[in-house]
Amino acid sequence: MTMSKLALVSAFLILIILIILIIPGSNDENIDHIFLITIDTLRADHMGCYNYSIDTSPFIDKLAGKGVLFENAFTQSSTTSPSHASIFTGLYPSQHRVLANGYRLDDSFVTLAEILKKNGYKTAAFTSTDRHFLSGNINQGFEKYDEPEDTQNEFGFKYRPARFTIDKSIAWISNFRKEKKMLIWIHLFDPHLPYNPPETHIKKMADPTLKDKLDKITENRAINYEIFNNSKEKYFEEVLKYNAEISYVDSELQRLFKFAEKSGIANNALWIITGDHGEGLGQHNWLGHAKLIYQEQIHVPLIFYSAGHIKPKRVRSVVENSSIFSTVIDICGITMPDEKGNSVLTKSIKDLIFKNGDKSSHEFAFSERQYYGHRIAEKKLPAWQTEWENGKKYSIQNISFKLIYNKGVREPNEFYNLSEDPFELKSEISNRKYFKIKNLLRKELFARLKIFKESKRIKAKKVDSETIKKLKSLGYIN
Numbered sequence: 001m002t003m004s005k006l007a008l009v010s011a012f013l014i015l016i017i018l019i020i021l022i023i024p025g026s027n028d029e030n031i032d033h034i035f036l037i038t039i040d041t042l043r044a045d046h047m048g049c050y051n052y053s054i055d056t057s058p059f060i061d062k063l064a065g066k067g068v069l070f071e072n073a074f075t076q077s078s079t080t081s082p083s084h085a086s087i088f089t090g091l092y093p094s095q096h097r098v099l100a101n102g103y104r105l106d107d108s109f110v111t112l113a114e115i116l117k118k119n120g121y122k123t124a125a126f127t128s129t130d131r132h133f134l135s136g137n138i139n140q141g142f143e144k145y146d147e148p149e150d151t152q153n154e155f156g157f158k159y160r161p162a163r164f165t166i167d168k169s170i171a172w173i174s175n176f177r178k179e180k181k182m183l184i185w186i187h188l189f190d191p192h193l194p195y196n197p198p199e200t201h202i203k204k205m206a207d208p209t210l211k212d213k214l215d216k217i218t219e220n221r222a223i224n225y226e227i228f229n230n231s232k233e234k235y236f237e238e239v240l241k242y243n244a245e246i247s248y249v250d251s252e253l254q255r256l257f258k259f260a261e262k263s264g265i266a267n268n269a270l271w272i273i274t275g276d277h278g279e280g281l282g283q284h285n286w287l288g289h290a291k292l293i294y295q296e297q298i299h300v301p302l303i304f305y306s307a308g309h310i311k312p313k314r315v316r317s318v319v320e321n322s323s324i325f326s327t328v329i330d331i332c333g334i335t336m337p338d339e340k341g342n343s344v345l346t347k348s349i350k351d352l353i354f355k356n357g358d359k360s361s362h363e364f365a366f367s368e369r370q371y372y373g374h375r376i377a378e379k380k381l382p383a384w385q386t387e388w389e390n391g392k393k394y395s396i397q398n399i400s401f402k403l404i405y406n407k408g409v410r411e412p413n414e415f416y417n418l419s420e421d422p423f424e425l426k427s428e429i430s431n432r433k434y435f436k437i438k439n440l441l442r443k444e445l446f447a448r449l450k451i452f453k454e455s456k457r458i459k460a461k462k463v464d465s466e467t468i469k470k471l472k473s474l475g476y477i478n
């Protein structure tokens with residue numbers, strides 16, 4: 001090779017390297033359409049793909065079988081608004097300051113929808129309640145935002161069954177030009193109390209072996225039947241209805257998926273399915289959620305599916321579902337805005353999705369509960385359970401162990417060996433054999449609490465009547 005040829009080849013190679021270095025933001029996964037599905041109140045362990053023996057979620061199970069399923073994904077709050085705010089900001093509730101339902105996300109926070117919109121994505125959201133997202137400013141960044149306008153439920157807020165939310169989503173997709181990029185967020189509320197599923201799904205779930213199956217599933221869960229009027233029959237009835245709600249949502253998602261496939265939008269699409277929190281169903285003396293941070297209230301599904309882009313696998317590593325924020329940004333090849341860099345503690349799990357193996361540095365999951373104010377439900381609880389009613393709760397866990405800190409006492413005061421005691425029935429806080437692991441979890445927990453002190457600069461804001469009035473005048477709330 002002559003010197004001039006060598007120089008030419010070298011220059012060419014340098015150019016290639018420069019291009020690779022200069023464009024770190026290129027979307028190497030060729031994913032243009034993001035479907036983010038959050039299913040309210042969905043316990044992971046009530047789905048077939050999470051080893052439930054009752055066939056509640058055949059469609060999602062199939063998708064999960066062809067995608068990446070995270071076996072140990074945990075939400076950062078057992079309450080709707082804080083949990084969703086974490087998914088959209090990548091921050092823990094103590095950082096984004098949406099501490100309970102009825103709190104408002106400050107405008108200063110940058111959301112996933114805002115970042116994608118800024119990078120050329122069309123953004124649309126279709127939600128199923130009017131209580132949490134628009135009034136809580138969690139809709140930031142969605143050009144199109146649609147929430148229910150009628151049908152008040154018995155809790156006094158508006159909601160709509162999955163069918164209507166999916167209808168609206170399909171109508172929007174029909175008019176979407178698929179050459180463009182998009183983020184569509186769909187929130188389905190049906191598994192939330194009160195359980196009122198369509199009759200067809202009750203019938204579907206009510207097979208003759210159901211009671212035997214439920215008996216077997218729940219024998220170790222230490223259900224408090226007092227919550228169900230001391231009637232096991234009543235308990236079965238409630239679980240049957242809860243399962244039927246999951247079955248209903250599953251069938252509606254299948255309808256959406258089929259439509260997306262038919263319209264060609266499913267090519268180059270990434271589907272993300274998760275839950276905002278679980279449900280007590282009688283465990284730890286609780287029917288609903290939002291009050292506690294035991295596994296039944298924070299273990300949620302997390303599934304990524306993309307036809308032709310993702311190899312199927314199950315990941316065992318512990319992950320946090322608010323990692324969705326950084327993960328989507330990472331997959332879309334977008335550079336994280338500078339101001340977000342240091343504050344986001346929940347990191348991208350893109351490598352766990354697209355690369356082989358499930359080794360990860362994400363070995364801890366954090367959850368918190370700041371306030372709970374459901375006075376009617378409170379009365380059903382024994383005194384030992386209500387004494388921390390207004391206190392804060394924090395938990396940190398790895399694959400086998402979990403530490404809980406009920407604030408008000410000096411030190412974390414519950415510790416569980418999840419491998420031996422998955423339903424958290426016997427705290428081992430005083431057992432010296434766990435000294436080392438307890439210390440490790442304590443260190444991780446307190447490191448987060450220290451960072452939260454800095455977040456207090458931003459005052460937690462409740463949705464005030466002025467905001468409601470303003471939204472009403474804009475035609476957002478009827």
Ligand SMILES: [Zn+2]
Nearest residue numbers: 040041080276
């Ligand atoms: Zn919720």
